Amino acid sequence: GAVVSQHPSWVICKSGTSVKIECRSLDFQATTMFWYRQFPKQSLMLMATSNEGSKATYEQGVEKDKFLINHASLTLSTLTVTSAHPEDSSFYICSARDWTSGRRYEQYFGPGTRLTVT
Amino acid sequence: GENVEQHPSTLSVQEGDSAVIKCTYSDSASNYFPWYKQELGKRPQLIIDIRSNVGEKKDQRIAVTLNKTAKHFSLHITETQPEDSAVYFCAAFIQGAQKLVFGQGTRLTINP
Numbered sequence: 001g002a003v004v005s006q007h008p009s010w011v012i013c014k015s016g017t018s019v020k021i022e023c024r025s026l027d028f029q030a031t032t033m034f035w036y037r038q039f040p041k042q043s044l045m046l047m048a049t050s051n052e053g054s055k056a057t058y059e060q061g062v063e064k065d066k067f068l069i070n071h072a073s074l075t076l077s078t079l080t081v082t083s084a085h086p087e088d089s090s091f092y093i094c095s096a097r098d099w100t101s102g103r104r105y106e107q108y109f110g111p112g113t114r115l116t117v118t
Numbered sequence: 119g120e121n122v123e124q125h126p127s128t129l130s131v132q133e134g135d136s137a138v139i140k141c142t143y144s145d146s147a148s149n150y151f152p153w154y155k156q157e158l159g160k161r162p163q164l165i166i167d168i169r170s171n172v173g174e175k176k177d178q179r180i181a182v183t184l185n186k187t188a189k190h191f192s193l194h195i196t197e198t199q200p201e202d203s204a205v206y207f208c209a210a211f212i213q214g215a216q217k218l219v220f221g222q223g224t225r226l227t228i229n230p
Binding site: 107111112114 | 149159161217219220
């Protein structure tokens with residue numbers, strides 16, 4: 001149980017274009033989803049937190065107009081990187097949590113999306 | 119502020135020996151402390167966690183200890199095996215912000 005999928009697993013795009021990444025909870029309802037960015041040999045940096053049906057809460061320094069997050073249902077959240085630039089190349093990982101469950105603090109991670117902007 | 123310090127950044131041990139990774143946190147209200155193992159290019163996987171009302175938890179070769187007074191928690195891996203080689207992250211749940219804050223990670227290498 002508690003499986004999170006992410007799509008695509010990798011994507012290459014040209015500078016200036018937009019890319020959408022999907023995160024799905026497959027067997028549970030994700031009351032909260034998180035989006036992280038991880039650069040090589042670095043830790044996970046939280047970008048934003050989203051609750052179903054609400055606007056995402058962005059971490060300091062993360063441009064909300066550049067990284068659009070939508071959490072339209074209890075099983076799906078999307079991250080759209082708009083006008084991507086080479087410096088946006090990174091490993092993007094989502095995670096999900098079911099606050100209503102007995103394991104309310106536990107976060108389940110997706111497999112990640114490797115974004116390369118050329 | 120919200121901060122989790124993890125050390126060492128790299129750790130190399132002989133197969134069969136024990137490995138210890140330590141973390142300290144700043145938010146005294148933190149009440150949940152998970153440890154994740156991440157292999158190259160893969161997702162972080164929860165290996166063990168501990169709540170603030172418990173001082174120690176063990177699962178086979180892995181154990182975690184928590185000292186709330188010192189705001190310090192540690193991961194202990196005994197009888198290490200080559201497949202334990204990975205990057206390990208500690209994290210603390212920040213009650214006010216309702217989010218996990220991660221340590222910087224420890225690259226553990228098990229030498230055969």
